[in-house]
Amino acid sequence: MTAQQPYRAVEPETRPATVPYDPELEAGLAFFLDLVERIPLRAHTILENRAHFASITPSMEVQADGRAIEWEHRTIPGPAGAPDVEVTIVRPREAATPAGSAPARPAVLGIHGGGYVLGTRFFGTAELIDLAERFGTVGVAVEYRLAPEHPAPAAAEDCYAALVWMAQHADELGIDPARIVVSGASAGGGLTAAVALIARDRGGPALAGQLVGCPMIDDRNATVSAWQYDGIGAWDRNNNDTGWDAALGADRGGERVHPYQAPSRATDLSGLPPAFIEVGSAEVFRDESVDYASRIWAAGGEAELHVWSGGYHGFTGFSPDATVSRAANDARDSWWRRILAR
Amino acid sequence: MFRDEDIDYATRIWATGGQAELHVWSGGCHGFDMYMPDAEITRAALASRDSWIARMIGAGVER
Numbered sequence: 183m184t185a186q187q188p189y190r191a192v193e194p195e196t197r198p199a200t201v202p203y204d205p206e207l208e209a210g211l212a213f214f215l216d217l218v219e220r221i222p223l224r225a226h227t228i229l230e231n232r233a234h235f236a237s238i239t240p241s242m243e244v245q246a247d248g249r250a251i252e253w254e255h256r257t258i259p260g261p262a263g264a265p266d267v268e269v270t271i272v273r274p275r276e277a278a279t280p281a282g283s284a285p286a287r288p289a290v291l292g293i294h295g296g297g298y299v300l301g302t303r304f305f306g307t308a309e310l311i312d313l314a315e316r317f318g319t320v321g322v323a324v325e326y327r328l329a330p331e332h333p334a335p336a337a338a339e340d341c342y343a344a345l346v347w348m349a350q351h352a353d354e355l356g357i358d359p360a361r362i363v364v365s366g367a368s369a370g371g372g373l374t375a376a377v378a379l380i381a382r383d384r385g386g387p388a389l390a391g392q393l394v395g396c397p398m399i400d401d402r403n404a405t406v407s408a409w410q411y412d413g414i415g416a417w418d419r420n421n422n423d424t425g426w427d428a429a430l431g432a433d434r435g436g437e438r439v440h441p442y443q444a445p446s447r448a449t450d451l452s453g454l455p456p457a458f459i460e461v462g463s464a465e466v467f468r469d470e471s472v473d474y475a476s477r478i479w480a481a482g483g484e485a486e487l488h489v490w491s492g493g494y495h496g497f498t499g500f501s502p503d504a505t506v507s508r509a510a511n512d513a514r515d516s517w518w519r520r521i522l523a524r
Numbered sequence: 525m526f527r528d529e530d531i532d533y534a535t536r537i538w539a540t541g542g543q544a545e546l547h548v549w550s551g552g553c554h555g556f557d558m559y560m561p562d563a564e565i566t567r568a569a570l571a572s573r574d575s576w577i578a579r580m581i582g583a584g585v586e587r
Contacts, residue, residue, distance in 0.1 A: 199541025406539045486550035491543050509575030516568035
């Protein structure tokens with residue numbers, strides 16, 4: 183393998199048949215492909231896709247309109263030697279109370295998706311608004327650096343810096359530092375898993391939980407599910423190749439890839455906060471999600487795993503009214519209730 | 525006790541292109557829905573099972 187030829191998984195002799203989509207999800211999948219993945223994501227279309235993503239992501243003003251929340255932008259210190267990090271804080275709107283009199287709220291560090299190469303923190307703020315309204319959480323959305331300009335683990339380090347800042351500013355934020363949950367989907371799910379690993383290894387803030395949504399955690403792209411969705415569906419294996427090529431460059435697929443870059447590479451999954459892992463049965467990330475949960479259990483850890491039949495990547499977001507999506511949202515809500523009640 | 529073999533079975537169904545739904549509830553013991561009927565986790569587990577049945581029946585009716 184030379185630097186000019188990026189890593190590619192060895193193709194299996196026989197291509198596996200794909201798991202079919204839930205019929206109720208077909209319309210939402212078509213909408214997703216037309217709206218989000220209009221331009222196939224390849225190395226030469228990353229900038230074009232970023233511009234497209236920016237054009238379809240509502241501003242904070244639009245997202246917050248009519249919602250029972252308050253929000254503000256802040257600039258916080260980045261990792262050592264790295265630039266500052268922009269965050270947006272989302273909190274429940276409440277009657278003015280004397281400083282220090284309100285009970286400390288649980289908090290969520292929200293990490294957006296986008297294959298490590300796309301998106302802004304406003305791609306992930308809708309979740310923080312919902313959680314603030316329904317569970318009274320204070321959310322922090324973090325603007326992490328993107329690849330390929332900033333290879334992994336720059337993004338994970340930015341997210342971890344935001345976590346440390348949250349814990350250090352708990353009083354100012356009105357949050358309980360013992361009840362911080364990290365949450366994200368897709369690349370945000372991968373970064374969520376990475377933040378949990380970093381916090382464990384550095385003795386950082388003790389997390390109350392990690393919500394690992396349809397996570398992008400394995401750079402090798404070699405599972406059965408990764409081969410089942412080759413040119414098919416939302417975030418197919420080709421998009422996945424593009425994201426990992428950008429994040430890891432010539433290191434991709436090799437022995438030097440670190441767990442903070444690709445959490446599936448972690449050999450020690452003990453000592454992690456309770457995980458909630460959800461994924462569709464009909465997407466690239468199915469097998470790496472199941473493997474990650476299985477290895478947390480094997481290490482004696484706590485994980486809850488949901489593999490939703492016929493779900494495409496991100497199905498709850500783009501087919502919210504489908505029966506399977508409502509069930510998935512209900513199961514996730516249940517986990518929030520159980521985690522926040524501890 | 526049955527966690528790992530259940531996951532293996534589901535994984536091999538998916539690998540053939542088959543349909544399976546898998547839920548492993550955190551901290552659930554064998555038969556937890558019968559022993560802790562009022563717990564939040566039991567409510568959630570039964571709701572997801574009901575949803576699956578509804579989806580299977582709905583698909584059958586539509587076809």
